[in-house]
Amino acid sequence: MTRKLLDTAHLEVFHRPGPGGPLLVTFNELGMIADGTRFWGQAVCDRLNLDAVGIVSRRPNWFPVADMAQAVAALAPILARHHDIITYGHSQGGYGAVKYAAALRATRVAAFCPQWSIEPALLGNADRRFAAYHHVDLHAGMAVEGGDCPVPAAVVFDPSTAEDRWHHDRLAERVPVISVPVHHSGHAAVRLVAGAEPFGRFLDLLLGGGDLRAFFHGLRKASPLVRATILLRRAGQLEARGRGDAAQAAAEAAAQAAPDQFETAEAALQVMRRLGRHDAALGRAEALVARWPDSHLAWMHLAQVRQDRQDWAGAEAALARAIALRPEISGLHLRLSILLERTGRDAAALAAARHAVELNPAIAHNHVRLAECLLQAGRTDEALAAMDRALALAPDDQGLVRWRDRVRRG
Structure with a gap:
């Protein structure tokens, strides 16, 4: 027992x-x-x-x-x-x-x-x-x-x-x-x-x-998983050659070859997103949350697909489900901040960015997102301080250095 x-x-x-x-x-x-x-x-x-x-x-x-x-x-x-x-x-x-x-x-x-x-x-x-x-x-x-x-x-x-x-x-x-x-x-x-x-x-x-x-x-x-992985890699090769229909078919075949493997279904979905096949991606994402309703990753993927389709309310609802499952993951709050800003809710976006930093101050991207929100609010000095904190965590990020320098010059 x-x-x-x-x-x-x-x-x-x-x-x-x-x-x-x-x-x-x-x-x-x-x-x-x-x-x-x-x-x-x-x-x-x-x-x-x-x-x-x-x-x-x-x-x-x-x-x-x-x-x-x-x-x-x-x-x-x-x-x-x-x-x-x-x-x-x-x-x-x-x-x-x-x-x-x-x-x-x-x-x-x-x-x-x-x-x-x-x-x-x-x-x-x-x-x-x-x-x-x-x-x-x-x-x-x-x-x-x-x-x-x-x-x-x-x-x-x-x-x-x-x-x-x-x-x-x-x-x-x-x-x-x-x-x-x-x-x-x-x-x-x-x-x-x-x-x-x-x-x-x-x-x-x-x-x-x-x-x-x-x-x-x-x-x-004899493994369906291995067959699915080979098909997914084939899909990537076809995608790189511009053969979108064949890449989508290979990704669909991979998902069907190993229907009980989350990783396979997730990878097939990402192929469809990259190809811009929004209807196929939505169907795959909805199947993902139906099969794995307790996975925050499944709901996050559904949010991404809905966002691709500019279904902002649907994306926010799916992201809320992901956050309810894993409220401690700062990256989910960072995604929420981006979504809120795109729908014109700047104050809520700033609050979500602050919460991401509070949850995990060791991630440079969290400070970068906070800086973006502070700039949007016209709070330049605070934004520069957030950029400095990001650079302390990622000192080799030259893109971030150039961005901070541009903001300093006004």
Whole structure:
């Protein structure tokens, strides 16, 4: 019977007792919404009757150090009963699996598409996907370093996804890594072991030192996810050649090939947006929120598509749903600020921009947006101060330097 062991400000910790043997410690991906009743991977653990611990972030927060210290202390008696301990996760969860391997006494680590860090100062332009989730008070010094993971970590990733390859390389410079490349799996390689049968085989190979590369090579040959990723990359190539109809057809085929994969549906939608196929994009976005109504990303995409169509009221309604699901994400409030300004509500746009900065002052774009709103309000001195704060965070942004200088000259 699974029970909750601990609540902290940023985490929930669960324990699922099993028959004895290896202990699986799972870290959730950012798309999972904590609800106090379940942990990431619980269904598979139930099917396989595994001893398991689930560490769940209340929001996308990359498992802050102070909260993890509380979790490790609470888990100490459970950890002491197990000889083999496997940490396991995807994306932010993959980061957690590597970062806290030593603290959890892990003997095996399985990290799918993990990040080395999400600190903007360390990443530069290498990966901007998760910048909106970075918070100075939670993530200072969060990068994985040598002592964090003394055992070899199996890092499963798609080398063709530049951001994930970059993080893999940074991790390999610091901790022992077993590289498991899975071509054409995108940022979703973990979906290949989503069921009990493939995950059970994966776990046996991980514990027994088997050939993980050969295992994933076999999985990818028959995978709808891999077919969808190939089709999406084909869509991108066709788009670049100006063959819009063929690109749209490839994107639609990708979404149909892997209908249960959010990442695939999301990418297909973006192809249609770039092509300017507004009706097709709207249909895809509406399907996205129907299939994943609890995803703030799905509602954000719907807002973008409605905005493309100049459906301002519909865009604002969709963005409000996204914010209701994830009110702590500054990037959503930044988008709201832009939308409010476009509909002539400058005071509300300024308030939304201020709120974005309050939520996450470490993001340069938040200060840039605030500066834009202050300029619109004729408050030049305050705007220049906001620009200076943005430049302190992004000192190499020459476009921002030129903009500030133009404003200073009047």
